[in-house]
Amino acid sequence: MSLPHAILTALLEKPSSGLELTRRFDRSIGYFWSATHQQIYRELGRLESEGYIRALPSEQPARGQKKSYEVLPAGRDELARWTSVSQEPKPLRDVMLLRLRASAVVGTAGIETDLRRHLDLHQRQLSEYEEIQKRDFPPGKDTPQDRLRHLVLRAGIDLETFWTQWLSHALYEFEHLDEQPPAPGAVPGAGPEDVPGAGPEDVRE
Amino acid sequence: MSLPHAILTALLEKPSSGLELTRRFDRSIGYFWSATHQQIYRELGRLESEGYIRALPSEQPARGQKKSYEVLPAGRDELARWTSVSQEPKPLRDVMLLRLRASAVVGTAGIETDLRRHLDLHQRQLSEYEEIQKRDFPPGKDTPQDRLRHLVLRAGIDLETFWTQWLSHALYEFEHLDEQPPAPGAVPGAGPEDVPGAGPEDVRE
């Protein structure tokens, strides 16, 4: 149950309409919590009916008409409560890692291209974050709020850094997949070919 | 649609029953794809009805009776196909980062304790991975299959390393949240990182 709290946070930072929220979820909020406009409208409805937010007065209640929301005291309280409550980290679920493990069994055909593509994507994301860091968090003036937000951005930067490094390493491994690793003077074959069959079995897990 | 492929991979590595799969998903498979036994049984049923796997002969078809599965050629083909197909990386969704951003607005009460707890959890996970690395991937013997699996484990290790470092840094920041930050000649203390700068409001997103 995190999306409503993401929306409350966004609305506290700045009251917005559904579409404005959607845009913000494509930008800064989306760095750590993504959501589509359908999710957002659905959730805005719930939050309003629960008395956590309200539509700003002075607008028409219809389709096609912009409708902005602001957080009510009850919403702020709920967000503060949720923020302070301990939560379990949720286990990792990463498709690329799964594909890599699968490729150890059914062959690596096609993966290398996608590894390269992902590397490119993560590098772009990293530069984008670094841009934002330069623009929004120059060294110097510094409120506690700024520091907290910077901390979050830092996580994004460090995560993208991890992925670019790991993907680079993975690609390097792929280029040397058939070589005997420690033995000097291995033969680079005709590209990383299929790796069929099952290797040493998975017995120790 | 990744869970069926995770199961196909696991079954190719070693034919298993539902409960055995569940155990393996709590261990090595779970490092990058987690699943509960309910999900697994549901998916085993689907995979069998689609002709991707079959129950090993020589057992009773009833509740309480163990039932092992193996992958059929069609299942292997499907896994190979899926593995080779390009996929989009899915955007990050992390509750702790969201809570931190929220805490910049509604206050940091309660979070610090949970940051500490998460740091501990990630440190434990990291040591567990490093144990496994020592045990299963000693330098020397090294098939292409081993290298691919090692690569996946490496991602786990590097990710946990990232989290422990980031959480340590976050805790350091928390201890100095009210101080004026970039005073030259600041005390390094426990924090491994530098202390950055400022940033105005969230208006430009």
Added chain:
DNA sequence: GTCCACATGTAACTGGTTACATGATTGG
């Protein structure tokens, strides 16, 4: 008047979670 971008929604579906049900086997 038509087209397009803006803006708000509905509906159906899928995958993951939580709670519970049922039978078999084994040790006391």
Added chain:
DNA sequence: CCAATCATGTAACCAGTTACATGTGGAC
């Protein structure tokens, strides 16, 4: 016989995804 454990499942729910529907206002 009873309780604990192993083992397989059902059902209800919830969050996120995908596809589609509807209305407004401005540019041409």
